[in-house]
Amino acid sequence: MPFTIQKPMRFGDCDLTGIAYHPAYLSMLVDVNEAMFASFGVTWKELMFERHLGLPSVKMNIEFKKPAVYGDVLEFNVHVRKIGKSSLDLYTVVTVDGEVIWTIEQLIVMTSTKDHKSHPWPDDCRAGLEKYLHPEMVAG
Numbered sequence: 001m002p003f004t005i006q007k008p009m010r011f012g013d014c015d016l017t018g019i020a021y022h023p024a025y026l027s028m029l030v031d032v033n034e035a036m037f038a039s040f041g042v043t044w045k046e047l048m049f050e051r052h053l054g055l056p057s058v059k060m061n062i063e064f065k066k067p068a069v070y071g072d073v074l075e076f077n078v079h080v081r082k083i084g085k086s087s088l089d090l091y092t093v094v095t096v097d098g099e100v101i102w103t104i105e106q107l108i109v110m111t112s113t114k115d116h117k118s119h120p121w122p123d124d125c126r127a128g129l130e131k132y133l134h135p136e137m138v139a140g
């Protein structure tokens with residue numbers, strides 16, 4: 001089962017015509033990924049400032065299918081496709097009223113914030129991410 005959360009398309013997320021400004025989508029995605037970790041009890045604040053770990057994206061493949069507009073409520077469905085030693089393969093489907101508006105394949109690597117080298121997933125992170133593991137989910 002994916003991690004699911006809804007986020008409204010705010011005025012500040014749109015261009016002058018009221019259509020979603022695509023960089024705002026990436027900011028929303030960061031919020032969604034942070035919320036997914038919080039859902040299993042691991043805050044990014046704790047990871048960054050206490051454990052000295054970061055979660056940079058190293059690869060993204062985004063497909064925009066239809067624009068969102070001011071006032072839309074976007075539903076993010078984050079599927080964990082694979083959890084590697086230090087990597088995380090995510091596939092997120094974003095819908096409005098059940099219609100897909102964009103998708104993203106994202107590869108995240110856990111790193112040390114001290115030396116910026118990859119770092120194995122802590123056991124609590126791995127266990128939490130496994131709740132959303134859906135390896136058969138493929139881009140479509």
